[in-house]
Amino acid sequence: MDLTVLWFWIVAFFFVGYFVLDGFDFGVGMSLPFLAKDDTDRRVLINTIGPVWDLNETWVIVAGAALFAAFPEWYATLFSGFYLALLLILLALIARGVSFEYRHQRPESQWKKWFDGMIVVGSAVPALLWGVAFADIVQGVPLDAGHNYTGTLFDLLNPFALLGGLTTLLLFFTHGVVFASLKTEGELRERARRLAARSGLGTIVVAAVFLVWTGFAFGSFWFWVLAAVAALALIGGWLANARGAERVAFTMLAITIAAAVLALFASLFPDVMPASNDPANSLTIENASSSAYTLTVMSWVAVIALPLVLVYQGWTYWVFRKRVSRASVEASAH
């Protein structure tokens, strides 16, 4: 197989990993004001993702680095073009990441309130903007002959892209709430299950509109296949949640996100960043990629490292498989 094709899908794989994993911790972060009744609830929720948010977030660093190494032109065009949107994502990720660590450092409730707010906003902003960014990539943006983006921030915020953003926002929210029901106990777990039923319904409607719109405007055969998988998994996840099968519901939502991301990549292929103004300026897997030598080196490293990564990350999830109880959190007061 052509290495550029392989790396297109490896990059897709990293973004799948990132959105499936950070997706649910964005969701848990956003759900604080909806699910938590008191500080103990908030701490329970934060502790469900405490041991893993950092490794989840590392996926975006690896995805970015893979993009840089395998498709430098794509990386350069995307990151310089979406400058202000990425700035907002960065600031949100900073605010969110430090809040997990800072929140419990002091007992005052005002202090905690501040960082709770930062966790909520810091989770919602990337959840929304990543969807906007990917919808814009699929839709195409104006590029000049040097592959530089010629639009502004406001060109990125068009109806189609905003719908994409709303889709990821709702999808990650529901994914996170289902994760919360999987990892908590008692009333909190029950509230999470009920909330997931409601937000899931909204997600199904919005995602359906977005996928159909994408399909008719930019779809390919494989897009439709993957979009169908995503749609079925989403409905399956919703049904499983309604029946209280939390593990199944969570798995289904993970499949939904994975299939949806892959569907977007499938609709792109073999472009990586289509130019909306002139197809001659589009970035493709050919004109955006690194040399065959670089891709070969990277392929070897990926083949050796990725299985190991998956094993030790899987092991981490296994170590922290237990539900987080109010009692266990209260036992170590801050």
Added chain:
Amino acid sequence: MNELLDPLLLARWQFGLTTVYHFLFVPLTIGLATTTAVFQTAWYRTGKAEYLRITRFFGSIFLINFAMGVVTGIVQEFQFGMNWSEYSRFVGDVFGAPLALEGLLAFFFEATFIGLWIFGWDKLPRRVHLATIWATAIGSIASAYFIIAANAFMQNPVGYQMNVERGRAELVDIGALLANPVALAAFPHTIAASFMVAAGLIISAAAWHLARNQHLDTMRPALKFGLWVMVGSGILTTLFGDQLSLAMVATQPMKMAAAEATYNTVCGADASFSLFTLGTPDGSSELFSIRVPYLLSFLSTHTFDGCVEGINDLQAQYQELYGPGDYAPIIWVTYWAFRWMIGLGLAHVFVAVVGLWVTRKGRMPKQAWIWKVAIWSFPLSLGAMIVGWIFTEMGRQPWIVFSLLPTESAVSPNVTGLEVLISLVAFTVVYGALAIVEVRLVLRAIRKGPPDVGEPDPETGRHEPATTVY
């Protein structure tokens, strides 16, 4: 107004600011992960409560810093594409590989095992839990290697070939890239200096308590350990720094000339090293200086009759090679950054040796000033690290990749000055606010002292560490 909104200047300030800021946390993470691992190993082997308390004490300070290191690190990776898209297009084929290797081989590892260490105290067998902090330390050190190898390419491009058709550098030899002589010297130099920073923190925190005559059972061994690490890593930092300057003279002679502000080529006794200079504001002529003859010759060539090329001669050579232009970095920055790095570094080794002497055989000095000096260990060792990087990066100018790509050609052409100004202000405000919170939290954690770990389990005779939860 145009000056204010120059995207190149703003992007450089932003990169400098965010990199220096990020790098406040990096050496601390590297150094403290390893020293915490050593403390925990001591507890694992002896079962003594003091060692567990020291582990948890420095572990908690380590964690306050770790989150900051992670989130500011994402900015670093995104910034190449955001602000330096022409650079990314030009070097991505070469420079992207070590970054991707870092992510896949080191950063995933570090980020996963740190989570296991923080939250795994009561969930993992003792031995496995100990392994997780070592894995974190190894991950952080491996991570540094790949980043320094990437940086070394900017200082001394190797392992590449120019692809004229695509107008970019392409990787042809990954081995050469990873074995870049600059990386091989800069990596141990940086790691040893990171241990100096961690030792500085340990000394400062221990001295703060010892000056108040409290927590003697934990802070005395911590101080001793910190002092020994400072001396050992200080010596290593110096030796590797010496190797690095040889590599620098061989690959970037202009940087060495700028470090010493040597305008004309000098040999032997004339190749003197000035400890201190008062000059005209532009630095082109000096009014007063204290000089050590032969020292520059020795630093640059390891001989006493070597020659050191001057800025003017190099400038003439470079104009011939690369066309008209100014090929010297900002001399006063490189000159003073080089001196502050060496001065602060050596002062730390000296202070640590004195510290070992005055605390020999369990002595505790009564003089308040001794403790005051010790408490300044941490900020000053961090300062030495930072001026070192400022020297090496500013000394590379006007190139972003030495001899291949000037910094001014590397900036994103489509990102406006206003956009960069917005991001620069945003980062400055957010980083500034977080710095205040961060410093207060670290000071608070230090003042709180080592936590109580309770009584050992009567059956096993060992302490059962409490659960960690947010």
